[in-house]
Amino acid sequence: MTTKILSFNEISDKRGQLVSLESGINVPFEIKRVYYIYDVPKAQRRGFHAHRKLEQLAICVKGSCTFLLDNGKKRSTELLDSPSKGLLIKGHIWREMYDFSEDCVLMILASELYDENDYIRDYQLFVESQK
Numbered sequence: 001m002t003t004k005i006l007s008f009n010e011i012s013d014k015r016g017q018l019v020s021l022e023s024g025i026n027v028p029f030e031i032k033r034v035y036y037i038y039d040v041p042k043a044q045r046r047g048f049h050a051h052r053k054l055e056q057l058a059i060c061v062k063g064s065c066t067f068l069l070d071n072g073k074k075r076s077t078e079l080l081d082s083p084s085k086g087l088l089i090k091g092h093i094w095r096e097m098y099d100f101s102e103d104c105v106l107m108i109l110a111s112e113l114y115d116e117n118d119y120i121r122d123y124q125l126f127v128e129s130q131k
């Protein structure tokens with residue numbers, strides 16, 4: 001179980017910026033699903049779960065938000081505030097997302113199709129599963 005910040009190459013010219021994301025090149029898994037979260041009300045927190053198997057790469061393509069990351073022993077936070085910055089989350093990590101800016105568009109690339117059975121939504125069960 002790990003989390004890691006990835007920096008993506010920005011292809012810049014006078015027309016603007018472009019970031020390319022490719023499975024096996026700068027995304028370390030095969031991308032099976034993409035979803036995005038936006039229009040999150042101020043003060044709203046989301047997440048409150050871990051995953052059993054899923055690997056994900058989270059990128060704020062617009063605006064910013066913060067991830068709380070908990071491996072059952074230690075908590076840390078990561079501010080996502082750039083479309084050239086990604087947060088890789090592998091394995092059993094409890095996550096909560098908060099402080100969404102009004103314009104935030106949080107895009108997530110996932111290694112698996114949506115499967116509710118992959119979620120651990122009970123914090124005590126999550127902590128137990130880490131022992």
Ligand code: T46
Pocket residue numbers: 033035037046047048056058095097108114
């Ligand atoms: C995660 C964090 C960062 C689907 O039908 N398909 C999907 O691909 C997803 C992701 C969700 N849903 C449904 C399930 C719920 O009825 O959309 C609803 C909202 O999902 P959820 O409450 O899980 O959303 P978040 O923001 O709490 O968590 C999401 C992801 O579910 C999760 O995998 O790591 O973003």
